[in-house]
Amino acid sequence: MHRLNAWLRRHPMVVDSAWALVVLLFGLLSDVSEDGAQLWGGIVASLAIAVLMAVRRRTPDLAVAGGVAVGLGQIALNVTPGGSSIGYLVLSYTAAAFGSRWSSRLVVLVGLAAGPLTLWRFDSRPTGPDSPGVWQRVLVAALMSTPFILCWAWGRLTRVRAAYLIELEDRATRLERERDAQAKVAVAAERARIARELHDVVAHNVSVMIVQADGAAYVLDNSPQQAKEALATIAGTGRQALVEMRRLLGVLRTTETAEEYVPQPGVEELPELLEQVRAAGLPVDFATSGEPRELPRGLELTVYRIVQEALTNVRKHGGPGARARVAVDFGDRALEVLVEDDGRGTTGEQLAGGGADGLGHGLIGMRERVGMVSGSLDIGPRPGGGFRIRAVLPLRTSGDRATAPPAARRTT
Structure with missing residues (x-):
């Protein structure tokens, strides 16, 4: 199931085409009750809306412009809206969620005008004393425009949420890079500190041992006691060097051995x-x-x-x-x-x-x-x-x- 969802996210046109076929089916079912020009006009409008729905995420601006053109064509040719008109709501959502700024603004204007234009063109009720009043017609027109505005608002929220998620991902990536950089800096600083400590320990103790060894070699024949003292100093210095190096290298070990190391000299x-x-x-x-x-x-x-x-x-x-x-x-x-x-x-x-x-x-x-x-x-x-x-x-x-x-x- 997870692989299917991932595949569908990578191929959004497949999902859009499936929904476009459903809308086309509804449109054809509503068009078969018509005859003559209304029938063929409804079929053409249903096919056009289905195609625009299938490509809406690949070319959102073109799909929105095509949807506006089809809608205006239906009004101009007096083609009664059918079941495929639900595709206009999908295109309104598409303009706000994926389209550019001009297409989003165009959909807002067209959505506000859709109710009054549809009521003016397709309201066949006779005028007279019993006909709906002006305010009733305004209310009906507003109700007809509301779905377009709601779909646009939904698309706008989707766009904002997607931008927010992208920003969160960028921030997480940036923080991860900064964390890695700080870790590298800390490692470099620790290596430099260990290098300084090793230099101090080795340079001092080894120099003492060399001096004592030279002195022991010089007095070995004439003063064995002094040579013995020098050798004892060499042994003590070597032990001290080992203790200091063990303490120093202890920072590279696990925390379980931390108690074994003596305080640093002061x-x-x-x-x-x-x-x-x-x-x-x-x-x-x-x-x-x-x-x-x-x-x-x-x-x-x-x-x-x-x-x-x-x-x-x-x-x-x-x-x-x-x-x-x-x-x-x-x-x-x-x-x-x-x-x-x-x-x-x-x-x-x-x-x-x-x-x-x-x-x-x-x-x-x-x-x-x-x-x-x-x-x-x-x-x-x-x-x-x-x-x-x-x-x-x-x-x-x-x-x-x-x-x-x-x-x-x-x-x-």
Whole structure:
């Protein structure tokens, strides 16, 4: 049944032709009672109306114009309307539902005139004292025109409803495209975030392991104890890297494993990071100022990653004997993070964070992190030698800071 309905919707002329045959049958049955010119005139009108009904949705304007011409011809030739005249109502509906504006307006005018013209031409009742009055004739004419106007109004409602459904379909399609585009943007943003996290984790921990491995190889023969300590540091750093990567890649897993992952690192974990860097052979001084307070987890992660990436660059490019200093200032409206060193590595290397053209992924990721919290980042040589990275991250005041739910403080 569903397939039949779908086929009929794709071939509307089949349905229209079936109804046209029914109207033709009614018209012929009413015409057989006539004779002479009335008989042949009725048959021609019935055939014409049936043909116009069959093609009304394929060529609605032509069908409406033909129907008006047939109707006027019946009035001009005094051909009495028969059973096929119901086709005029169908054509009135067609003009409003499928026709152009001019044909719709034409049908309204013809429909209003149909009653008076029909009454004037075919009312054979004699005039006299007992004949219907003027108001009675006006009422009859209005009643004869009413079906045409009602069919036109029905067609108009059908047209409006069809336009509304088309608009709903277009809106649904548009919303679906927007949803897909937003999903792609979200996926791209998540991939970029994961790439930044992986870079920070891998670059920092692997650089520590390389430094420790080189040191262990250097002192292996002369100081086995120092080599043993270096190997222990390598093992601990590797385990920490695995923990961080497991937490990071956990966002790609199902929600059932969300409880296994630890919170993302923040300001409180900076001392542990600095101890790890010192164990790798880079002296680091650490100082805080202002009143420490609880920060949003996203901001804390940004601070941690900035310090981690900056110290990684110092180890890579600061040169021998370099020292670093990390300062965190808790201001009233902004948090300032300063990482500087006195190394003698080339300025181009440190600007690149791994390349000589200023396009290293480390500093690019750092800028992206700072930009995500609407902060500012200054990177450049330090007066007197060395390198400096200064980030200013805005803080919300106590009056407009929203209280985050506990679940928002942990990553999945």
